[in-house]
Amino acid sequence: MNLDETRDLLWLACGFYGLAFLLGLLKTFKINWSVFREVPLAAISMGFLIHTRALYLRGLDVNGCPLGNSLERIQFILWSLILAFLILRLLWRLDLLGSFCAGLSFLAGGVSLLFQSLDSKYWLSPNYHKLFSNPWIELHASIAIFSYGLFSLLFVVCCMFLIQRKALLARKFNKLSSFLPPIQELEIAAMRLLSIGVLFLTISIVVGGMHWTRHPDLVSGTKMSVTLIIWLGYIIVYFAHLSKRLYGSKFAKISISLFLIAIASLASVNSRSNKSVSILGPNSLEEK
Amino acid sequence: MSGTYHNSLVLLGSSHRVADLSVREKISLPSESIDEFYNGLGKIKGVDEYLLLNTCNRTEIYAASHKELTLDPIKQYFSKFRNLEPSFLNQHSYHKNNHGVVSHLFEVASGIDSQMVGETEILGQVKKAYDDACRRKISGKILNRLFQKGFQAAKWARTNTGISKGQVNLGNVLCELARRIFGKVNDCRVLVVGAGEVAENSIEALKSRGSQSITVTGRTFDWCPLSRNKPNELAEKFGGFALSFNQFKESLHLFDIVLTSTASGYSIIGYTDIKNAMKKRPSKPLFLIDASVPRNIEEKAAKVDNVFLYNMDDVSAIANENLKSRMAEVEKCKGALAQRAKKLWDQIVYNS
Numbered sequence: 059m060n061l062d063e064t065r066d067l068l069w070l071a072c073g074f075y076g077l078a079f080l081l082g083l084l085k086t087f088k089i090n091w092s093v094f095r096e097v098p099l100a101a102i103s104m105g106f107l108i109h110t111r112a113l114y115l116r117g118l119d120v121n122g123c124p125l126g127n128s129l130e131r132i133q134f135i136l137w138s139l140i141l142a143f144l145i146l147r148l149l150w151r152l153d154l155l156g157s158f159c160a161g162l163s164f165l166a167g168g169v170s171l172l173f174q175s176l177d178s179k180y181w182l183s184p185n186y187h188k189l190f191s192n193p194w195i196e197l198h199a200s201i202a203i204f205s206y207g208l209f210s211l212l213f214v215v216c217c218m219f220l221i222q223r224k225a226l227l228a229r230k231f232n233k234l235s236s237f238l239p240p241i242q243e244l245e246i247a248a249m250r251l252l253s254i255g256v257l258f259l260t261i262s263i264v265v266g267g268m269h270w271t272r273h274p275d276l277v278s279g280t281k282m283s284v285t286l287i288i289w290l291g292y293i294i295v296y297f298a299h300l301s302k303r304l305y306g307s308k309f310a311k312i313s314i315s316l317f318l319i320a321i322a323s324l325a326s327v328n329s330r331s332n333k334s335v336s337i338l339g340p341n342s343l344e345e346k
Numbered sequence: 347m348s349g350t351y352h353n354s355l356v357l358l359g360s361s362h363r364v365a366d367l368s369v370r371e372k373i374s375l376p377s378e379s380i381d382e383f384y385n386g387l388g389k390i391k392g393v394d395e396y397l398l399l400n401t402c403n404r405t406e407i408y409a410a411s412h413k414e415l416t417l418d419p420i421k422q423y424f425s426k427f428r429n430l431e432p433s434f435l436n437q438h439s440y441h442k443n444n445h446g447v448v449s450h451l452f453e454v455a456s457g458i459d460s461q462m463v464g465e466t467e468i469l470g471q472v473k474k475a476y477d478d479a480c481r482r483k484i485s486g487k488i489l490n491r492l493f494q495k496g497f498q499a500a501k502w503a504r505t506n507t508g509i510s511k512g513q514v515n516l517g518n519v520l521c522e523l524a525r526r527i528f529g530k531v532n533d534c535r536v537l538v539v540g541a542g543e544v545a546e547n548s549i550e551a552l553k554s555r556g557s558q559s560i561t562v563t564g565r566t567f568d569w570c571p572l573s574r575n576k577p578n579e580l581a582e583k584f585g586g587f588a589l590s591f592n593q594f595k596e597s598l599h600l601f602d603i604v605l606t607s608t609a610s611g612y613s614i615i616g617y618t619d620i621k622n623a624m625k626k627r628p629s630k631p632l633f634l635i636d637a638s639v640p641r642n643i644e645e646k647a648a649k650v651d652n653v654f655l656y657n658m659d660d661v662s663a664i665a666n667e668n669l670k671s672r673m674a675e676v677e678k679c680k681g682a683l684a685q686r687a688k689k690l691w692d693q694i695v696y697n698s
Contacts, residue, residue: 226526227648229660231667240529242631305629306652 067112074105082157138207517551532556560586
């Protein structure tokens with residue numbers, strides 16, 4: 059294993075997330091696991107540090123924010139997810155949320171690394187200049203991806219909400235549901251995550267939109283439409299919840315569906331050239 | 347080893363395991379006769395230390411001596427004191443000695459010998475009995491060691507095994523469910539419909555968890571033949587509010603938890619009432635507990651989004667499930683306590 063090689067580091071980070079997930083589950087299901095109480099969090103933190111270094115090294119390779127291919131975008135979203143969790147963990151002691159986040163990062167990160175085709179070495183092309191021609195576009199892209207990290211955390215919280223709700227309605231409580239937070243707190247947390255995610259995505263859209271008005275040729279209509287539809291979807295969910303028209307299980311299910319659509323649309327973005335990137339959200343961060 | 351030690355321990359006891367309620371009533375010692383009982387027990391030859399554990403479910407006499415001690419004189423004394431036929435006492439009691447006494451006390455103190463496995467009240471009762479014996483100066487070196495180690499073993503069992511996990515009575519199950527829905531119970535506004543024993547026990551459980559806003563309503567504010575307490579008296583007792591029964595349906599949306607426990611025999615909260623209440627608080631969950639048989643809340647109310655309705659069957663099923671998981675821990679706990687008991691008995695023997 060080469061610790062100066064991005065992919066090796068990503069595998070290592072994935073391993074730490076997997077370890078955190080496994081230990082987290084063991085801690086949840088096994089009585090008297092106090093000896094290793096902090097180990098899952100330590101493993102997540104270690105994974106995050108390695109993850110950060112991997113993205114930093116890739117950033118040096120591409121001479122900018124590494125968002126040029128599907129692997130980089132997925133890894134950046136997972137990195138944002140863990141970052142958001144670690145920030146939340148300071149305020150909200152919830153180890154099971156960490157286990158869920160680590161599990162998602164392990165699974166999604168592992169799958170993205172398994173497919174070499176997702177990691178095209180676009181920066182090695184002789185025509186490659188720089189991923190982002192403008193620092194504002196780089197900012198736009200990184201904020202958009204960070205908002206996706208928050209939406210992925212929202213996805214995790216909504217899944218926890220549905221598990222807890224199902225247990226309450228079925229009147230059957232397993233160990234997993236007994237360690238989950240109350241559904242009211244989960245819904246409040248979900249709404250806060252949605253608010254911050256929508257705020258970041260909106261800022262990103264505004265920054266990208268300003269650039270797009272000057273260079274409309276840099277982004278395809280389809281990609282922009284998909285991005286705007288997802289943004290609009292989150293905005294509608296946000297205001298519907300705010301006005302108490304959408305809440306509880308419907309709110310959780312729609313948030314989960316929206317995130318899955320967002321991720322699916324992200325996967326459909328293919329690199330087309332190495333010269334420039336489009337604007338407006340992670341769906342449109344394609345190279346032309 | 348048996349030929350080298352002198353310290354000995356004996357136990358004569360009767361509990362729910364060998365005697366039903368009517369028998370336990372005959373065996374149990376009335377509180378006013380305990381002084382007299384102790385006086386007589388202390389006069390038995392060879393008994394150096396002794397202690398009586400007398401609860402609603404068990405009557406046990408622990409005795410220790412620095413010489414060989416037999417149970418017969420204690421048994422004879424107890425039969426005579428309680429006017430019981432020796433054969434009757436033999437049939438409804440158990441006898442243990444030495445290591446068996448240590449194991450038994452550890453199991454009793456940790457709650458695995460209780461009728462409701464894992465209950466914590468028994469530990470307080472054992473402590474009280476021990477304090478009483480210390481105050482009377484009838485507990486010495488052997489019993490002091492036995493009981494102090496017993497308290498440690500009980501603490502260990504509750505911390506390290508699942509014998510006390512999960513709630514097994516209505517009030518506590520209710521609080522646990524409320525915690526899963528709302529988090530802190532003290533922030534929840536509670537409405538109790540009915541003022542009977544179930545209502546009172548539930549309010550007690552909620553109060554003990556810090557619930558500050560409790561409102562009580564009932565079908566009558568005057569004398570109610572089916573309720574032990576009138577709603578306004580119950581509200582006053584727990585520092586809550588009383589609400590007119592005619593108005594409570596219009597105020598349902600103001601409450602997070604609604605418990606019904608009346609003997610009305612018909613549904614007093616319908617689907618439409620809940621639907622109307624939820625229109626005013628759509629995003630806030632409503633927790634309904636129908637502790638009445640026949641039910642007071644229409645079952646269809648559970649179909650409303652964000653409403654969680656539990657009836658007595660649901661609560662009993664949860665309590666039984668919790669009890670089952672406690673039972674599963676009993677054997678594991680017994681094994682661990684037996685090891686501790688053996689270790690302690692060896693120490694008592696070597697230190698004699």
